Amino acid sequence: MIEYELKGPASQQRTRIRLGASLKENHFPQAVLIEGLPGIGKKALAIDLAKALCCTHATKRPCGECFGCKMIGDSGAVDNWVIPLESKEAKARKASDVSEGSSAKTVEEYTQMYVSKIIENPYSIDYLSAASEISVDLIRSLTGRFALKNDRVRCVIIAEADRMNESASNALLKTLEEVPPNTYFILTTSSREHLLQTIRSRCLSIHLPVLSSEEVRSLASQYTEISISDDVLGLSQGSVGRAIYYASRATELQELALDFLSASLSGQYSDLFFSLDSEELKDPAIANLFLEVLSFLIADIIRDMSGASLRLVETTRKFQENNDIHLNLEAFSMALLSVQETMFRISTRRTTALVCLQSLAIKLFDGFR
Template sequence: MFTRLVGNINAKKRLERMFEVGRLPNALLFTGPEGVGKREFALEVARKLICTAGGCGSCPVCERAGRFVFPPEDDKNKDDYKRVIFSEHLDVGTVVAYKRNILIDAIRDLEREAHFRPYEAASRCFIIDNAEKMNDPAANALLKTLEEPPATSHIILVTSQPDRLLPTILSRTQAVRFGPVAAAEVEEYLVRERGFSTEDARLSAIAAKGSLGTAAVMDTAAFREQRSAMLGVLHDAAIAGDLAALLAAGEQMNDAKNKENFEASLDILETLARDVMVLAAGDGQLVTNRDLGAELGELAATAGALRAGSWIVAIEETRAALNVNLNKKIAADALFVKFAGV
């Protein structure tokens, strides 16, 4: 079970155990960052509940359970979001937000549906996606069902923001936590399931920081360009010692084309600085940007671990300053003056 899913081995084991002992809670809460596969896992639980081969993933029943058609979110379809949206399997349904909220009518419909006997399987499974989008009345409407769940119905709430759920919801659901997926696993998934080239898969995995969802839609060409600019920054700092070039790089990070990616550029710069630091300290196996080994090695030899460490500190200070709304141009200039070590 869950063999097709990537990462999150602890969550996998925990769910498998619940099935083994025959005690899958009727109300589950899947939490964790965006894009790490929570919804896929929820669907897999649904398949496990309805498939006679134990959630094989390939029989017609499993396939139908994964096929949903969501109406466009425009005004004329609002009524479609006032009910449970079923997959092609009538025992697997989901409630999703209409625009920014999960409509209370959809939760009432879920309550009704949860009390019906299953149509063709032994159980029914309902997934509430982005459960934090329930407002208080919707959440309160759900409480009744969570308190006395019908034995044949399972409800899985999925959210990346559990702190926005009512405490009463939290206390009536059993939480399963999901975390970022390791870069190597993301890489393997992209090659196997999405037909990425090995090189693009590696880059996307680095850039997506553990999110399968982000990795799958990553623009690798843009990332490569951005990373190459940031590598140039470290080169100007460590090897050329060129403050003018660094300040020009700061300008570029703030121009119209790159402004929106300022934070992303900082993130990339930090992974590179970290790589330089671990290389200088002799921990080559911890390098993230493995394809840049030669360039990073040269930087490590020139700058050394201490200097690379000071870059990381400077980047983190910059991020903190940006959080209190410091102007990006000023932040970049201050950062690169520190980088140049002048």
């Protein structure tokens, strides 16, 4: 009898136990989709699952020691992964097409770079830019390998599967309609609505829950030396990746959120517009992470008016000390809505993040000042 044990944080243990049971009963689906918020450990679970599936230990899987387990944990084994690439990286040549002595990086080398980052820290949320995608070529080179006969179990992790463009999705769909024997697909996504319905319906969906504050703090501290403040925990929303992201940038983003709100209240924007024009905020994903800090701050001001507990105690108190808040609940509720609208506008990428942020500052308390 083979035992399957997928170890993980207590908040997600039920999911792992259920998956372990289906492995033991030998009816594990050939395509699964792990869904949940960014940075909560979907790739960590995908790696554990792939190890359990590829493990050859006689009684206890994953053993972590056998060839199958080692291959999944090896950043050089790029065949196990499909990862979004930047457009110039995706256009690089394949290793098989490169003449000897060429120093240009190949698609495989770019993929390997990302795989090693993921294996080093599967919770990280900022190793990819918002523009990276999974091209049809990446899917084709994957399905091409399936033509080769193979007796071993094959596992492929498609990370951030929602970044597949349309032709890539259609190419994968064909394979999912008839998955070759001994082959397993593990897809991960934090925005399932961007995946084709037909792909979703071919996969068993696994919804991974968020982590508790204690779990976030203890897991995050394994990957960063910066201490996780209470405000960072408040921003993390149960995500280790968000905690790690904010740990190094919280002070800067909190200061910017304070400046943003003060400038919007006073109607004096010139210093603010200068700080908004930064290289980092040009990335829509980063601009939206900033807007989240801002929305948490505004939400806290609203929560404080009704005596509810605060998520960003330190930042909110600082704001209240330095500003004369003469506006009412309605003004802040409308402001919160405007921030959310702007986040949506930025994610559709029709206008640059800078323009969106500037017009938000101007309209934030429009009609209430």
